[in-house]
Each structure stands twice: as C-alpha cells, then as structure tokens.
Amino acid sequence: MRALSKQLTQKWPDALWRLAQRAWAPLSRDNAPRLRLPLSGACQPGTVYLVGAGSGDVELLTLKAARLLMQADAVVYDRLVGDDVLGLVPPGTERYYVGKASGHHSMPQAEIGALIVSLAQAGKSVVRLKGGDPGVFGRMGEELAALAEAGLPAEIVPGITAASAAAAGMGIPLTDRGHAQQVRFITAQLCREGGMPDWASLARQDETLVFYMGLSKVAAICHGLRQAGLPDTWPVMLVANASQPEQQSLVGTLSDIPERLAARPLPSPCLIMVGSVVSMVAHSPAARLSQTQC
Numbered sequence: 216m217r218a219l220s221k222q223l224t225q226k227w228p229d230a231l232w233r234l235a236q237r238a239w240a241p242l243s244r245d246n247a248p249r250l251r252l253p254l255s256g257a258c259q260p261g262t263v264y265l266v267g268a269g270s271g272d273v274e275l276l277t278l279k280a281a282r283l284l285m286q287a288d289a290v291v292y293d294r295l296v297g298d299d300v301l302g303l304v305p306p307g308t309e310r311y312y313v314g315k316a317s318g319h320h321s322m323p324q325a326e327i328g329a330l331i332v333s334l335a336q337a338g339k340s341v342v343r344l345k346g347g348d349p350g351v352f353g354r355m356g357e358e359l360a361a362l363a364e365a366g367l368p369a370e371i372v373p374g375i376t377a378a379s380a381a382a383a384g385m386g387i388p389l390t391d392r393g394h395a396q397q398v399r400f401i402t403a404q405l406c407r408e409g410g411m412p413d414w415a416s417l418a419r420q421d422e423t424l425v426f427y428m429g430l431s432k433v434a435a436i437c438h439g440l441r442q443a444g445l446p447d448t449w450p451v452m453l454v455a456n457a458s459q460p461e462q463q464s465l466v467g468t469l470s471d472i473p474e475r476l477a478a479r480p481l482p483s484p485c486l487i488m489v490g491s492v493v494s495m496v497a498h499s500p501a502a503r504l505s506q507t508q509c
Contacts, residue, residue, distance in 0.1 A: 261338055270381075380458040388495075397421070400425050
C-alpha cells in the first residue's frame, strides 16, 4: 500500500503540469508568432511557367503553382482547369482559354505555342496552366520546343497527375508489394500510325496499368488485355473527375466492365486502372463513399 501511495504521489505533479499546459494553451497561442508559408520569388518578365493545375481539387494545388497564378501577367489555361483554381487568378490578369475536348479543339497546338511565345516576347510573365501534371500526356514537349526555338526561358512546375489523385480518392495505392511492383501510364489516344499498344507487354500480373483519355476505348482495352493473356476476372476500375466533389467510379473485371459502363455511363475525364491493386477497393471506406456518389 505504501508503494502504491508513493507512485500516486509521483504522478500527481505530472498530471497537474499537463493540466496547467492545457489551460494556458489558448492564451499562449494568441501571443505566439503566426506561422507563414515559405513562399518567395516572383514571376520573371518574358518567362513562361508550365504549371500543373493538379487533378481539380484546388487544395491539391502546389504552393508554387498558387503563387505563380497570383503573380503572372497572363494565364493560358486548358479545359480541365477548375473554376476554384482559376479563382486564384487576380482580376486584371490576362486570361486565354485554349481548351481541347475530344474532337473539338478551340485552338490548334501550334497556335498555342505561338501564343505563349508572343506573350513572353512582349515582356509578360506567362503561366501556361495544364490539368494534372504538365509532363504527363500534356503536350508539354511541343510547347517547350516552341519556347526554345524562340530563345525564351521556361520553368516547369509539376502537379498531381490524375492517376495519383484517382488512387488516393479510392483509398488504394498505385503500387503495393503484395500486388504490383511497378506502374505504367499509357495514353489510349493512338496518335501515331501503327500506335496500337503492345498488349503482350502490358498483360502482366505484377504491375498496375493506368490508361489516360480512354473512356471511349474501354472495350478495346479490355479485349486487348484478355487476348494477350490476362484472365477475364482481372480487376478494372474507372474513376471520373478524380479528387473532385463529383467523383464517380465503377469497379469490375476485364470481362464485365464494358457492360457496366454501358449501364452506368461516366463523364470525361475518366481514368482506367487495371491491376490487382484494384481488388483493395473492397476494403476502402473512401471507395465506398465514392461509389455511393455515382
């Protein structure tokens, strides 16, 4: 009993100290210096910043991207850039919409390159704002080439690509050591002659495949992978408007996802994820929330 009394006596001072800290916390917080985000730098005249707008959720925008949007003289933006992101652009900043939809291009790529060149040559700081990450199927290479030919400086600011946003929104990893040791990003837009995917090299069971811009080619993708050897029951997931409030998803297999999509069409942009990691969706609370919003 005496030993127990000694232990309690030793604990009381610690308990009182913790209680005092909690009581004083609100008062000390008011007097503490405010934390500031370490933002520094300014847009340089005559420079083009190729900026990733991320997957649509404005809170997933990088701090650097937000700063540049607030500072630039001109912003040239795509269709997939959300209104919340554009809301960071101050009134008076020049805005140029150059969005593309499937089969409907408001401005040819060559003209987009010429536009950003002319704006920078006029001495303006230019943000070329692209959905997702500018270096992932964003035609960034052609714009860099146009700027290099004109002798203009450029800076790349990466963004969160749709594959990362879709996997996170569904509560699963892109890779998991029990499911996939690698991940591949593939464009479903066959832009070149003879550009049919090498289905045999893609039909592996130790990786995750992510197809961009493939909503109209779901049946062809499933057929190609099945013909190349993946089982009919291999998991597939479609995620539309990843990370946004209107995110929707469909989960199925290579054999049944085309029929599921026909019964419940999804809007564009939509990502196609193929691989064993998709089976983890069944245990994800985030996925159940997304599917109830369909």
